[in-house]
Amino acid sequence: MILMNDIIREGHPTLRLKAKEVSFPLSNEDRQLCDDLLEYVVNSQDDKLGEKYGLRSGIGLAAPQVNASKRIFALHIPDGENLLENFIAINPKIISHSVEKTYIETGEGCLSVDREVPGYVPRYARITVKALDKEGNVIKKRLKGLPAIAFQHELDHLNGIMFYDHIDENAPYKDIPGATAFDRE
Numbered sequence: 001m002i003l004m005n006d007i008i009r010e011g012h013p014t015l016r017l018k019a020k021e022v023s024f025p026l027s028n029e030d031r032q033l034c035d036d037l038l039e040y041v042v043n044s045q046d047d048k049l050g051e052k053y054g055l056r057s058g059i060g061l062a063a064p065q066v067n068a069s070k071r072i073f074a075l076h077i078p079d080g081e082n083l084l085e086n087f088i089a090i091n092p093k094i095i096s097h098s099v100e101k102t103y104i105e106t107g108e109g110c111l112s113v114d115r116e117v118p119g120y121v122p123r124y125a126r127i128t129v130k131a132l133d134k135e136g137n138v139i140k141k142r143l144k145g146l147p148a149i150a151f152q153h154e155l156d157h158l159n160g161i162m163f164y165d166h167i168d169e170n171a172p173y174k175d176i177p178g179a180t181a182f183d184r185e
């Protein structure tokens with residue numbers, strides 16, 4: 001089971017690597033990694049289990065965050081139109097995206113970052129994505145709102161990108177042209 005001590009923090013070189021494609025059929029190790037990532041996000045959002053194991057709540061977790069440089073992440077976004085309720089993405093890709101952008105009004109955080117970094121993180125408002133599931137089936141989805149934002153945050157982890165790389169440090173709350181704010185509430 002993944003605990004906070006298993007999550008590597010900023011400064012660890014693995015977070016800056018481009019993660020490797022996963023080959024199929026999945027190895028037992030990769031299968032377990034998928035299950036562990038999903039288990040973490042589900043448990044971390046359960047008040048009782050989160051408290052019991054001291055988990056910081058997260059809606060997504062990418063393999064590089066547990067020091068596995070592989071193109072896998074899990075998302076658990078309750079209500080997000082049920083699109084990413086329990087989603088494991090392997091070798092994920094954005095195949096098209098809107099011109100319109102969005103950003104979380106209150107900024108982003110990251111389980112690998114133990115500090116607040118203020119500022120808008122520009123994301124595509126709508127994306128069409130492809131990924132493989134554990135059996136190697138191609139899953140294609142259209143995402144918007146929080147699921148779209150979270151997918152882009154996780155995909156960035158597979159490419160060695162941190163959310164604050166997107167923040168304009170001289171003007172963190174500068175207007176983003178063509179963007180509509182996403183309100184977390």
Ligand code: N9Y
Binds near residue numbers: 059065110150154
């Ligand atoms: C976990 C992150 C991923 C999200 C950050 C922004 C979009 C994806 C995560 C730190 C603590 C809070 C938590 C969070 C949330 C957001 C919106 C609505 C409800 C994966 N991570 N968090 N970051 N929760 N809850 O680093 O979930 O943002 O790579």
Ligand code: NI
Binds near residue numbers: 109112153157
């Ligand atoms: Ni993150």
